[in-house]
Amino acid sequence: MKYQKITIVLFFFLLALIPLLIFLLPKQEFSQEENRYLADFPELSLEAITNKSFMDEVDVYAADHFPLRTSWIGMKTHLEHLSGLKEINGIFVLKDRLIEKVDQIDSENIRKSVKEMNTFAKRFEGSTSLMLIPTAAEIYRDMLPNGAPGVVQKEQIDRIYGQTKQIATIDAYSSLMSNAQKLTFYRSDHHWTSFGAYLGYSAASKQLGYTPIPAERFNVEHASHQFRGSLYNKIIYDRIEPDSVDLYTYGNGSHVRKVDIFDGKEWTEADDIYFREYLEQKDQYSVFLGKNQPIVTIHTDAENDSKLLIFKDSYSHSLVPFLALHYSKITLVDLRYLTKSFENWIDLGDYQQVLFCYNFKDFAIDNDVQKVNIPK
Structure with missing residues (x-):
């Protein structure tokens, strides 16, 4: 029971910590690993809230600035490939090369x-x-x-x-x-x-x-x-x-x-x-x-x-x-x-x-x- 309580506390602690890290840690403008610019925090406006675009853009911002983002992406790819997936995010993962799907x-x-x-x-x-x-x-x-x-x-x-x-x-x-x-x-x-x-x-x-x-x-x-x-x-x-x-x-x-x-x-x-x-x-x-x-x-x-x-x-x-x-x-x-x-x-x-x-x-x-x- 004690360990169960510790697990629950730890879960909610991480649940609160990750959003704080996303918004408080120093931000990269450009990801060298992904070779692209990362999303800026969206501008708040009544129109953006009404048409729900503000929250959509916040989701993109949070995903782009998630702590250790590229490490998580790499880990996810490895796990998916080990599970038997041959196509990940539109890319065929072969033994000695990657090939982009054209379908x-x-x-x-x-x-x-x-x-x-x-x-x-x-x-x-x-x-x-x-x-x-x-x-x-x-x-x-x-x-x-x-x-x-x-x-x-x-x-x-x-x-x-x-x-x-x-x-x-x-x-x-x-x-x-x-x-x-x-x-x-x-x-x-x-x-x-x-x-x-x-x-x-x-x-x-x-x-x-x-x-x-x-x-x-x-x-x-x-x-x-x-x-x-x-x-x-x-x-x-x-x-x-x-x-x-x-x-x-x-x-x-x-x-x-x-x-x-x-x-x-x-x-x-x-x-x-x-x-x-x-x-x-x-x-x-x-x-x-x-x-x-x-x-x-x-x-x-x-x-x-x-x-x-x-x-x-x-x-x-x-x-x-x-x-x-x-x-x-x-x-x-x-x-x-x-x-x-x-x-x-x-x-x-x-x-x-x-x-x-x-x-x-x-x-x-x-x-x-x-x-x-x-x-x-």
């Missing part, structure tokens, strides 16, 4: 995106190409648990390619699939590796009109051996071997003269496409061109006047080191971060080629491509 598409969204790309291709005087990159869930499909839900990305990509009219299509699937036994995608991140990006660069060469440099002629620097990426961040599962981050260079070093970066408000300048300071941080993939920005323009020492405009997601960041060897200027536009026409800052007539380059999951769900024809 949904938005057919209407895809239709609208394809329509806008076709419209763009009609008004652009140069050539327009599209490369949809299958994710690891497609390339490593045979590794997934039996009966695991998932979209057959190859079929969907072929269907999308069949709807393009004046747009040349690039087959990234075949190259990635034929090298599936190699590390074409990171073990704990949703991006393709530098080698995977090299395969995409080679696949794009025929349509974009350059001769790819053989892989063995590049210098490969293993810049980090401790990369844990976006999939790790979601479930804090540390029993997967960390990834290496490889930087490819050709010849006597960088061929980049300067990099102009527009953050939506002002332009800044960098001297390289590799932002090595990120190798000392959690988000090591950002060594490729830094954080996502609305517009980035790369000027190279290529002895030609070829200029390429890329509408993209972050997969293109590790593709650019290869493409930069063949163009005097490459501009990357991330439509996710623009609310006005990109042509407010870019002269479309300055480019001979345009490439739409997206991973299949983002393209199938997001509607950012549909902003490509917003009037100036």
Whole structure:
């Protein structure tokens, strides 16, 4: 009876202590482990109380600032995996890698995106190409648990390619699939590796009109051996071997003269496409061109006047080191971060080629491509 009373007292003590710790302990603004900003305490207002959004936001705040939050997440993942779960928070936990589930598409969204790309291709005087990159869930499909839900990305990509009219299509699937036994995608991140990006660069060469440099002629620097990426961040599962981050260079070093970066408000300048300071941080993939920005323009020492405009997601960041060897200027536009026409800052007539380059999951769900024809 005595021990029962102690247990009850301890339970209520912890029940009272945890909320106090949540609100009294010093707060982090950014979680390095999860690579994201944590919720701020919501603003109290009559409207927020009436529509119940205040308490919803308080719940999010409390969850984000729960004491030892990441340790609890990691412990929860381990226990769930030990219990037999193979999918946790949308991530398949396999013996030697994590794979993000792709089991949904938005057919209407895809239709609208394809329509806008076709419209763009009609008004652009140069050539327009599209490369949809299958994710690891497609390339490593045979590794997934039996009966695991998932979209057959190859079929969907072929269907999308069949709807393009004046747009040349690039087959990234075949190259990635034929090298599936190699590390074409990171073990704990949703991006393709530098080698995977090299395969995409080679696949794009025929349509974009350059001769790819053989892989063995590049210098490969293993810049980090401790990369844990976006999939790790979601479930804090540390029993997967960390990834290496490889930087490819050709010849006597960088061929980049300067990099102009527009953050939506002002332009800044960098001297390289590799932002090595990120190798000392959690988000090591950002060594490729830094954080996502609305517009980035790369000027190279290529002895030609070829200029390429890329509408993209972050997969293109590790593709650019290869493409930069063949163009005097490459501009990357991330439509996710623009609310006005990109042509407010870019002269479309300055480019001979345009490439739409997206991973299949983002393209199938997001509607950012549909902003490509917003009037100036």
